[in-house]
Amino acid sequence: MRKICVVGIGAGDPDHLTLQAAKAIGRTDVFFLLDKGETKASLIELRERLIRGYSQPRKRIIEGRDPDRDRTPADYTGTVADWRHRRSLVLEELIVEHLKDDETGSILVWGDPGLYDSTIAILEEILERGAVEFEFEVIPGISSVSALAAKHRVGLNRVGQPFQITTGRRLAEGWPEGADDVVVMLDAQHAFTKYPDADIYWGAYVSTPDELLAAGPVAEVGDEIVKTRTEARERHGWIMDTYLLRRPGRESR
Structure with a gap:
């Protein structure tokens, strides 16, 4: 066999x-x-x-x-x-x-x-x-989600709270119900820009020599992430990025 x-x-x-x-x-x-x-x-x-x-x-x-x-x-x-x-x-x-x-x-x-x-x-x-x-x-292997959290030194979940992994396509349709913390993959349309009050922990090419990281309120860093992402995709011909989007107001675990 x-x-x-x-x-x-x-x-x-x-x-x-x-x-x-x-x-x-x-x-x-x-x-x-x-x-x-x-x-x-x-x-x-x-x-x-x-x-x-x-x-x-x-x-x-x-x-x-x-x-x-x-x-x-x-x-x-x-x-x-x-x-x-x-x-x-x-x-x-x-x-x-x-x-x-x-x-x-x-x-x-x-x-x-x-x-x-x-x-x-x-x-x-x-x-x-x-x-x-x-x-x-x-x-199993170490996922980009785990690597992203480690790079930003942040937990994916908060005390007693769930988090959801979804796609940019889904996030563009609306924030998922029942979760204040959302991990987003495959977001070509920059859906995070719809949520300026959220905090974002973003990374591209995480754990490679080309790694790019950014974090902060979307209202403050969102435009720079879009610019960085666009330039990186043009430079490399492709991009793999992931981010944690977090509604503020709860203690991190």
């Missing part, structure tokens, strides 16, 4: 790699990398650095082309579902062609595989089609 490890490798700092993840990399025969193009070469470079540092000499690295998708679609859910399906076809072909029986393949996932990542769902789709059989396990 083939086996696949979905390995969370952290938010960008090579030191985020857990001992469990390092052991998984060490027993891997084949690494599957989906190339996102030249603008995101640094994402591939970190994975290759970890492979060099912890893998066995006989390992094989197989690269595939990650399908493109519309980043501003009219039908967001349908567009993401189609993109995941096309990704599953690419990965399935790589597994069938390059992973032999009794071998272990690994997919190194940025951050944590259980938080806003499609790899688990894609592997489930491949198994449902039945063209190839394998077992898979998931190894």
Whole structure:
């Protein structure tokens, strides 16, 4: 039986790699990398650095082309579902062609595989089609959310209170009910600017050499974050940022 490890490798700092993840990399025969193009070469470079540092000499690295998708679609859910399906076809072909029986393949996932990542769902789709059989396990990693909180030296929740993780698309529709603390990912429209009375703890490329951080009331730092974010995206060709948005008035835990 083939086996696949979905390995969370952290938010960008090579030191985020857990001992469990390092052991998984060490027993891997084949690494599957989906190339996102030249603008995101640094994402591939970190994975290759970890492979060099912890893998066995006989390992094989197989690269595939990650399908493109519309980043501003009219039908967001349908567009993401189609993109995941096309990704599953690419990965399935790589597994069938390059992973032999009794071998272990690994997919190194940025951050944590259980938080806003499609790899688990894609592997489930491949198994449902039945063209190839394998077992898979998931190894957690340090997420950008955890790294952001650590960089700002702030807790995500306050005493006895919940917090919610959501997207910029959802935040633009309104502040989530039942939570005064909201962690936001994937916010291309700067939805935080709708809430000038909130405090924001923002970070981009967190835990990488390109890290950018800002914090304060949205009314005071919001415009600067928008400017910094826009310039960084133009400079790098991509951006990954996360922020904690907090309504004032409660003691932090």
